[in-house]
Structures are given as structure tokens and as C-alpha cells.
Amino acid sequence: MFRICLAVAAVSTCVFAVTAAQERQGSATPRGSRIPVGGAELYSREIGHGTAIIVLHGGPDFDHSYLVPDLDRLADSYRLICYDQRGRGRSADGVKPEDVTLASDIADIKDCGHFTYMECPAAVREQIDAFFRGK
Numbered sequence: 661m662f663r664i665c666l667a668v669a670a671v672s673t674c675v676f677a678v679t680a681a682q683e684r685q686g687s688a689t690p691r692g693s694r695i696p697v698g699g700a701e702l703y704s705r706e707i708g709h710g711t712a713i714i715v716l717h718g719g720p721d722f723d724h725s726y727l728v729p730d731l732d733r734l735a736d737s738y739r740l741i742c743y744d745q746r747g748r749g750r751s752a753d754g755v756k757p758e759d760v761t762l763a764s765d766i767a768d769i770k771d772c773g774h775f776t777y778m779e780c781p782a783a784v785r786e787q788i789d790a791f792f793r794g795k
Contacts, residue, residue, distance in 0.1 A: 688735045695743060697771040699759060703750035704743040704772070708735030714772055715742040723749025741776050743768075 690707040705724065715731060717724040724742035731740055744751035746768055747760040 688732065690732075695772055695775045697746070697768050698764070700746050700751065700755050700768075701753070702743045702746060702768060702772065704741060704776075706739065706741050706776070707732060708737070708739045710736075710738045712739040712741060712776065714769060714776075715740055716769070717742070717745065717748075719745065719748060721748065723751075725749070741772065743772055 688707060690705050693704050693706070695702040695704050705728070713734075715724065715727060717727055723744040727742060731742070734740060745760075746764055747755040747757065
């Protein structure tokens with residue numbers, strides 16, 4: 661009887677471990693989409709579950725792809741939203757150089773947050789707005 665209980669416990673543990681691994685693997689499946697913003701569409705890649713984080717890549721000529729290998733490790737704990745900024749990478753179609761400004765970049769961050777149903781903390785929003793008002 662003890663051996664049967666031990667065998668059942670071992671099988672249950674293995675099933676649980678496989679199920680947990682499958683759930684982690686499922687949460688680590690990236691989803692690509694397009695985010696409509698003023699006069700452009702931004703390519704977006706989303707992965708994971710949990711607290712949402714919008715990831716901004718460097719520039720001016722970069723896209724988000726160089727960040728993927730390292731940031732994907734966080735997908736078990738966070739919902740990562742990476743997008744190619746306006747006029748860069750897969751978000752360059754139909755965008756003229758004069759359409760890419762600091763103001764458009766900030767507006768795109770806000771639009772990305774709204775499109776992905778992400779709540780932007782008021783303190784961060786206020787700091788961004790104050791920065792561009794010159795305060």
C-alpha cells in the first residue's frame with residue numbers, strides 16, 4: 661500500500677511539473693500586432709502575463725529586436741509590451757522623417773498604453789507631462 665501511495669505521489673508530482681512547464685511555455689508565446697497611432701501604425705510584440713511594462717528601445721535607428729532574448733526571461737512574471745517606435749524597424753512604413761518628433765514619441769507611448777489597456781500611474785504621467793510643459 662505504501663508503494664502504491666508513493667507511486668501515485670510521484671506521478672502526481674510529475675504531472676504537476678509538466679503542467680506548470682506547459683503554462684510557463686504558453687505564457688512565453690509572443691503575440692505580434694499593430695497599434696494605430698496618429699498617422700502611423702506601430703508594430704508591437706507582447707509576451708507574458710502579470711504587471712504590464714512598456715519597453716522602449718534605443719535609437720535612433722534601432723528596433724526592439726535586440727532586447728528580446730534578455731527581456732523574454734521576465735515573461736513569467738510580467739507582461740512585456742515591446743514596440744518599434746515610429747519611423748523605426750517594422751513601424752517605418754509610410755512615416756516621413758518630419759513625422760518623428762519627441763512629441764510624437766511621447767504621444768505614441770501614451771497611445772500604446774491605452775491600446776493595450778494598461779493603466780499608466782498618475783505620477784509617471786504627470787512627470788512626463790510636466791517635463792514637456794517645461795516645469
